[in-house]
Amino acid sequence: MSSFEIVGGHRLKGDIEPQGAKNEALQVICAVLLTSEEVIIDNIPDIRDVNRLMELLSLIGVNVVELNPKNDGSEDVDRCRRFSFCAKDVNISALESREFAEKASALRGSIMLVGPMLARFGRAVVPQPGGDKIGRRRLDTHFLGMEMLGATVEYKEYGLKKSTGNTIRTSSMGFVVEAHEGLKGRYMLLDEASVTGTANIIMAAVMAEGQTTIMNAACEPYVYQLCDMLNRMGAQINGVGSNLLKITGVKELHGCTHRLLPDMIEVGSFIGMAAMTQSDLTIKNAQVKHLGLIPQVFRRLGIEIWQQGDNLYIPHRDSYEIERFMDGSIMTVADAPWPGFTPDLVSIALVVATQCRGSVLIHQKMFESRLFFVDKLIDMGAQIILCDPHRATVIGLDHAHRLRGVRMTSPDIRAGVALLIAALSAEGVSRIDNIEQIDRGYQHIDERLRRLGAKITRLE
Numbered sequence: 001m002s003s004f005e006i007v008g009g010h011r012l013k014g015d016i017e018p019q020g021a022k023n024e025a026l027q028v029i030c031a032v033l034l035t036s037e038e039v040i041i042d043n044i045p046d047i048r049d050v051n052r053l054m055e056l057l058s059l060i061g062v063n064v065v066e067l068n069p070k071n072d073g074s075e076d077v078d079r080c081r082r083f084s085f086c087a088k089d090v091n092i093s094a095l096e097s098r099e100f101a102e103k104a105s106a107l108r109g110s111i112m113l114v115g116p117m118l119a120r121f122g123r124a125v126v127p128q129p130g131g132d133k134i135g136r137r138r139l140d141t142h143f144l145g146m147e148m149l150g151a152t153v154e155y156k157e158y159g160l161k162k163s164t165g166n167t168i169r170t171s172s173m174g175f176v177v178e179a180h181e182g183l184k185g186r187y188m189l190l191d192e193a194s195v196t197g198t199a200n201i202i203m204a205a206v207m208a209e210g211q212t213t214i215m216n217a218a219c220e221p222y223v224y225q226l227c228d229m230l231n232r233m234g235a236q237i238n239g240v241g242s243n244l245l246k247i248t249g250v251k252e253l254h255g256c257t258h259r260l261l262p263d264m265i266e267v268g269s270f271i272g273m274a275a276m277t278q279s280d281l282t283i284k285n286a287q288v289k290h291l292g293l294i295p296q297v298f299r300r301l302g303i304e305i306w307q308q309g310d311n312l313y314i315p316h317r318d319s320y321e322i323e324r325f326m327d328g329s330i331m332t333v334a335d336a337p338w339p340g341f342t343p344d345l346v347s348i349a350l351v352v353a354t355q356c357r358g359s360v361l362i363h364q365k366m367f368e369s370r371l372f373f374v375d376k377l378i379d380m381g382a383q384i385i386l387c388d389p390h391r392a393t394v395i396g397l398d399h400a401h402r403l404r405g406v407r408m409t410s411p412d413i414r415a416g417v418a419l420l421i422a423a424l425s426a427e428g429v430s431r432i433d434n435i436e437q438i439d440r441g442y443q444h445i446d447e448r449l450r451r452l453g454a455k456i457t458r459l460e
Contacts, residue, residue, distance in 0.1 A: 001433060001434060001436065002435050002436060002439075002458060002459060002460050003431055003432060003433045003434075003435060003458075003459040004420065004423075004431070004432045004435050004438075004446060004456055004457070004458060004459070005429060005430075005431050005456070005457045005459055006405070006420070006423040006424060006426075006429065006430045006431075006432070006454070006455065006456045006457075007428075007429055007455035007456075008403075008405055008423055008424055008425055008426035008427060008428060008429070008430060008455075009402070009425070009426070009427055009428075010277070010424070010453055010454060010455050011277055011278055011279045011280075011316070011453065012273070012274065012277050012279035012280075012281055012424075012449070012452040012453045012454060013279060013280050013281070013452060013453055014281070014282070014451065014452045014453070015281075015282045015283075015284050016270055016281065016282070016283060016284070016448060016451075016452060017262070017283070017284040017285050018262040018263045018264075018266035018267050018270070018283065018285070018286065019043075019045035019046075019047070019262070019263050019266055019442075019443040020042075020043035020044055020045045020080065020081075020260035020261070020262065020263060021045075021221075021222060021225075021260050021261045021262065021263040021264065021265075022045060022047060022049060022050060022263055022265070022441050023195070023220075023222050023263075023265075024221075024222040024225050024226070024260050024261055025041075025044055025045060025050045025053075025260055026049065026050065026053060026109035026112060026196075027112055027196070027199045027222055027223075027225075027226045028041060028225065028226055028229055028258055028260070029041065029044075029050070029053055029054065029057070029085070030053070030109075030112040030113050030115070030116055030203065031116055031203055031226060031229060031230060031233075032057070032062065032085035032086075032087055032116075033057075033062070033087045033090065033113065033116035033117060033120060034087075034116045034119060034120055034203060034206065034207065034230075034233065034253045035087065035120075035233060035252070035253040035254055035255055036086075036087060036088040037086070037088075037253075037254050037255030038084055038085070038086045038255045039084070039085045039086075039233075039255050039256060039257075039258070040067070040082065040083070040084050040085075040255075040256075040257040040258070041082070041083055041085065041257075041258050041259070041260065042080060042082045042257070042258070042259040042260065043080045043081070043082075043259050043260040043262075044080075044081040044082070044083055044260065045081070045260075045263070045443045046079070046081060046443045046444065047439065047440060047441055047442065047443050048436065048439045048440040048441075049107060049108075049109060049440045049441065052103065052106065052107045053107060053109050053110070054083070055103060056100065056103055056104055056107070056110060056113070057085065057087075059094055059097075059099060059100055059103065060090055060091055060092075060094040060095060060100065061087075061089045061090045061091040061094065062085055062086065062087045062090060063084075063085070063086040063087075063088070063089075064083060064084075064085055065083065065084045066081060066082070066083055067082040067083060067084055068081065068082045090121070092117075092121055092123060095117075095123075095124070095125040095126075096125055096158055101127045101174065104126055104127050105127040105128060105174075109196075110126055110127075111126060111139060111142060111196060111200065112196055112199060112200050112203070113126055114126055114142065114146065114175070114177055114200055114204075115142075115146075115199070115200035115201060115202070115203030115204035116203045116204070118146060118151055118177055118178075118179055118183065118204050119183065119203060119204045119205075119206065119207040119208070120207065122178065122179045122180070122182070123176075123177070123178050123179070124175075124176075124177045124178075125158055125174060125175070125176050125177070126174055126175050126177075127173065127174035127175075128173065128174055128175075138192075138194075139175075139197075140191065141190055141191055141192055141194040141197030141198075141201075142194070142196070142197045142200045142201070143175065143177070144188075144191065145188060145190070145197065145200065145201035145204070145214075146177055146200075146201070146204060148186055148188045149179070149183040149184065149185070149186065149201075149204055149205060149208055149212065150179055150181060150182065150183050150184045150208075151177050151178060151179045151183065151204075152177070152178050152179075152180070153175060153176075153177050154175070154176050154177075155173070155174070155175055155176075156173070156174075156176060157173055158173075158174060158176050182208075182209060183204060183205070183207070183208035183209065183249075184208055184209045184210055185205060185208045185209060185210035185211045185212035185213075185247065185248075185249055186210075186212060186213075187212075187213040187215070188201075188212070188213070188214055188215065189215045189216055190214065190215065190216040190217060191216075192216075193216050193217065193218045193219075193243065193337040193338075194218060195218040195220050195222060195223060195338075197218070198214065198217045198218040198223055199218075199222070199223055199226055201214060202214070202217075202223070202226065202227065202230070202237070202245065202247065203226075203230075205247045205249065206230055206235040206236075206237065206247055206249065206250065206253065207249055207250060207251070207252070207253070208247075208249040209249050210248075210249060211246060211247065211248050211249070212245075212246070212247040212249070213244070213245070213246050213247075214244070214245040214246075214247070215243070215244055216243055217242075217243045217244065217245045218243070218337065218338065219241055219242055219243050219338055219339070220338040221261055221264070221290040221292075221338075222261075224240055224241045225258075225260070225261060227240040227241075227245070228240060229256060229258045230253070232256045232258070233253040233254050233255070233256050234250055234252070234253045234254050235247070235250060235253060236248040236249075236250060261287055261290055262285055262286060262287050262290075264287075264290060264291050264292075264294060264342070265342065265344045265345060265414070265441070266442065267283055267286045267291060267294065267312070268291075268294045268298070268342075268344075268345040268348055269345070269348055269417050269421070269442075270283050270314075271283070271294070271295070271298045271303060271305065271312070271314055272298065272345075272348040272349070272351065272352045272418075272421055273421045273424065274303075274314035275298070275301070275303045275314065275317075275320055275352050275355075275356075276351065276352055276355055276421050276422070276424065276425040277421075277424050277425050278316055278317065278318065278399070278425075279314070279316060279452075280313075280314070280315055280316045281313075281314045281452070282308075282311055282312070282313045282314075283311060283312040283313075283314070284310075284311050285310055285311065286310055286311060286312045287310055288307055288310055288312065292338060292339045292340075292341075292342070293339065293340065293341045294341070294342070294345065295307075295312070297333060297341050297345075297349060298349070298352070300322070300323045300331060300333070301320060301322050301323075301331075301333075301349065301352055301353055301356050301360070302319075302320030302321040302322055302323065302356050302357070302358075303317075303320055303352070304317060318399070319357055319398055319399065320352075320355070320356040320357065320398075321356065321357045321358055322353065322356045322357065322358030322359065322360050322396060323358075324358075330359055330360065330361055331358070331359075331360045331361070332360070332361045332362075332363055333346065333349050333350075333353075333360055333361070333362050333363070334346075334362075334363035334364075334365060335363070335364060335365055335366055336365070343364065343365075343366045343367065343370070344414050345414070346362060346364045346370065346414075347364075347370065347371075347373065347414045347415050347417075347418040348414070348417065348418050348421065349362065350362045350371070350374065350377075350384075350392060350394060350418065351377060351382075351418040351419075351421050351422050352421075353394040353396055354377060354382040354383070354384065354394055354396060354397060354403070354422070355396060355397055355398065355399050355403070355425060356396040356398065357396050357398035358396050359393065359394065359395050359396065360393075360394050360396070361391060361392075361393050361394075362391065362392045362393075362394060363390060363391050364390050364391070364392075365390060368389040368390060369389065370412070370414070370415065371386060371389065371390070371391075371392050372386075372389070372411070373411050373412075373415035373418065373419065374386055374392055376406065376408040376409075376419055376422075377403070377419075377422055379406050379408070380403040380404055380405070380406050380422055380426055380430075381397075381401060381402070381403050381404050382394070382397070382403060382422075383395040383396075383397060402425070402426060402427045403422055403425060403426035403427070404426055404427050404428055405423065405426045405427060405428030405429045405430035406426075406430055407430070407431040407432075407433070408430070408431070408432055408433070409432070409433045409434045410432055410433070410434045410435055410437040410438055411434075411437070412437055413437055413438060413440050413441035413442070414441075416432065416434075416435065416437045416438040417438055417441075417442060417445075419432055420432060420438065420445070424449075424454055424456075431459075435458070446458050
């Protein structure tokens with residue numbers, strides 16, 4: 001297990017560019033299974049979850065080739081990776097191997113293999129996926145959508161593995177999804193606007209017979225990007241960018257070239273990092289039109305953000321004052337489905353508020369365990385009242401009382417980065433254990449921050 005050692009209290013300065021979007025990558029990489037032709041994807045981040053997904057694809061026979069590898073053995077932490085995928089010779093039986101089950105169960109994104117596998121091959125097998133421990137994360141939307149398209153879904157023991165002429169049953173448990181009579185389009189109203197659920201159903205529906213109408217579809221930029229890519233592959237998806245999608249099934253899809261958006265979660269993280277460390281920071285190529293409410297929410301916390309084309313500049317300020325609502329009541333920051341504020345940045349907003357002037361209510365509506373990291377911030381000296389699993393009241397210290405360095409553990413990707421931001425601003429030395437969680441979502445974050453002036457060391 002690796003750790004970060006951070007010497008806090010150092011201001012950062014310079015430029016930083018966000019990596020390719022992790023959540024988009026997990027969707028569009030799964031979509032390469034929908035065609036036997038080559039698909040090229042640009043700007044793929046070098047992070048653990050994405051690399052694991054590509055390993056899974058290789059395991060089932062997809063030809064995965066990096067088109068711009070580093071030949072000198074050095075690391076370019078800002079390199080935009082470009083990969084070729086060809087799913088011409090997919091081995092369906094590999095889905096039932098023990099190796100696939102072990103790798104897929106460690107990655108929540110593996111659930112999005114179901115839609116494309118079902119559409120093209122009529123069968124998909126996936127174990128109960130893992131991922132962040134941030135509360136209940138239902139899979140119902142995924143499988144209810146598959147059933148409405150005509151598939152059967154069973155959670156059961158599966159897989160027969162032949163060895164030395166004998167047949168041995170494996171102990172894998174998971175979801176077996178089959179379309180014995182093919183998929184047929186229909187109208188569906190999703191029980192929740194799940195991003196991954198919407199993406200999975202779209203990938204299944206693009207090759208279903210007839211028309212599929214999806215109401216209450218998620219409309220995040222990642223879903224927009226997926227639909228745009230599928231349309232360029234030959235799909236017929238109307239209503240892209242809205243919560244009402246109409247999909248006319250086609251017989252086959254073709255190859256294409258696609259480029260990932262910059263990761264808006266990294267953009268928000270860097271805004272928060274600049275404010276907490278009272279730094280001058282420029283976030284380059286932020287693709288501002290795809291950020292939704294992110295800049296607006298951080299401005300409500302008193303952060304000055306200047307837009308310069310597609311760059312965002314956060315100037316140094318000694319103090320950040322939290323706004324109040326027009327009637328004088330306390331500000332509330334809450335997550336919501338797009339175009340609302342993304343839940344992945346609630347933890348960042350919370351940690352920033354600890355050093356602003358004023359008070360704010362943080363309301364994490366979607367996940368009931370995502371605020372449990374605040375006990376570490378309290379140990380660091382933050383004034384936070386955890387009201388219940390979903391709400392916390394933060395009384396800002398206005399940098400008058402600096403946080404102090406402590407030892408802590410990263411519980412999930414976003415909380416881990418929130419703790420990292422807190423440690424960068426704190427007095428003294430902090431240590432964050434279990435940084436593998438942070439590596440799942442942030443590309444070479446320690447090296448990138450050192451170039452800005454951060455005092456951060458990776459301890460193996």
